[in-house]
Amino acid sequence: MVSKTEEEQIKNLESQVDNGGGGVWEYLCLVRKLKLRRSHKVLKHGLHILNNSKARSALGPEEWTLYEQVAVAAMDCNSLDVAKDCIKVLQKKFPQSRRVERLQAMLLEAKGLWTEADKAYASLLEENTLDQVVHKRRAAMAKAQGNMSLAIEIITKYLEVFMADHEAWRELAEIYVSLQMYKQAAFCYEELILSQPTIPLYHLAYADVLYTLGGLENIQTAKKYYASTIDLTGGKNIKAIFGICLCTSAIGHLSKGRNKEDKENSELQSLSVVALEKEYKQKAPNKTALLNAALRNLRLN
Template identity: 50%
Template sequence: MVGASEAARMERLESQVENGGGGAWEYLCLVRKLKARRSDKVLKHGLSILNDHRARSSLGAEEWTLYEQVAFAAMDCQQYDVAKDCIAVLSKQFPGSIRIGRIEGMLLESKGAWAEAEKVYARLLDDSPLNQVLYTIGGLENLQTAKKYYASTIALTGGKNTRALYGISLISVVRRL
C-alpha cells in the first residue's frame, strides 16, 4: 500500500517532470518502487531517457531495468512495437534469459496471441524446469534474483503462497551463513 507522503512525492515529481523540471529517472524509480501503474507517463519519460545516449549510459546496470519497465508500460499502452524493441535489446544483452522469455510471452498475451504465448511458456518450462530454485546455485546475484521473485510472489498473493514464504526464509538463512 502506498503511503500518503509517497503518493504526494510521486505527484510532485510527476508534475515537475511534466513541466520540464527534470527528475525523470527519480520519478521512474519511485513509480517502480511503489508499483504504481502510470504506464503512459513511464512510457513517455522512459523513452526520453532511453533515446538520449548520455542519459541512458549514466544509468549503468539500471539501464536494463528501465528497458524492462518501458517494455511493460508499452504493453499497457498497446505500443507493441516499442515493447518489442525493448525486449529485443534485453534479449541481446541477456541471451537465453528465462526472465526475458517470460516478458516475450507476456507481450504475446497482451496482443491476444494466446497460442503463441503458451508455446513460449511451454518452451521455457522445458528448457529450465528447476528455475525456481536459483538460491541453491549460490552466489549473491542468484540469491538477490531469487529473493526478488519470491518477494513479488508474496506481494501478488498477499502472503498466501507457502512456497514463496519458504523460499524467502531459506534465502535469509543462506545469506547469514
C-alpha cells in the same frame, strides 16, 4: 500498499516531471519501487531517456532495467512495436535470460496470441516452478479471455505455495465478487484481514460482502467491520458510515424485541446519520437532497 508519504512523494515528482522540472529518473525508479501503473508516463519519459544516448549511458547497468520497464509500459499502452524493439535490445545483451524470455511471452500475450503465450509461460514454469510473475501472468491471461474458472484455479494453486501474497488474495476475492460467490470472497478477505489488520480497505470490502450475503449474523458482523473501517480512517470513510446506516436499519427489522440491541442500534444509527450529514454538507452540499432521500427510504430520517 502505498503510504501517505509515498503518495505525496510520487504526486510531487509527477507534477515536477510533467512540467519539465527534472527528476525523471528518480520518478521512474519510484514508480518501479512502488509497483504503480503509470504506463503512459513511464513510456513517455522512459523513451525520452532511451532515445538520448548521453542520458542512457549515464545510467550504467540501470539502462537495462529501464529497457524492461519501458517494454512493459509499452505493452500496457498497446505500443507493441516499441515493446518489441526494447525486448530485442535486451535479448541481444542477455541472450540466455529467462527474464527476457518472460518479456517475450508477455508480448505474445499482448498481441492476443494466447496459445503461443501459454506455451511460452508453461516452458518457463518447467524451468522454474516458483516464478511468481509467470503464475500471475497466466491468471491475468485467463481473465482476459473471460475464463474465470481457470483464473480461480491458477490463483488458488499459486496461493498454496505463496500464502502470504496479499495481492493474489485480493485478486481472488475480487474475481469471486464478480461471480457473486460471496462466501468464497469472504474467506479471502478474512485471510487479508488476519495478515494485514490495519488496512481499512480490507475491512470495508469484507463488510460489503457480509452485508450482501444477508442474514442477521452476517449483517451484525458487517456492522462491526464498517465500524472498524471508520476507526482505521479516523471517521473519514463515508461509505463505511453509510454501511453502518444500512446495517442498523436491517438489524432493526431482523431483531425486533431485543431491547438492548435496539437501543445500541438506535444510538449508533443517530451518530452515523449526523456524521453523514456533516460530511455531505462539507464536501457535497449539492447532493444533500439525495442523501436525505436515501435515509428516508431506510427510515433513518
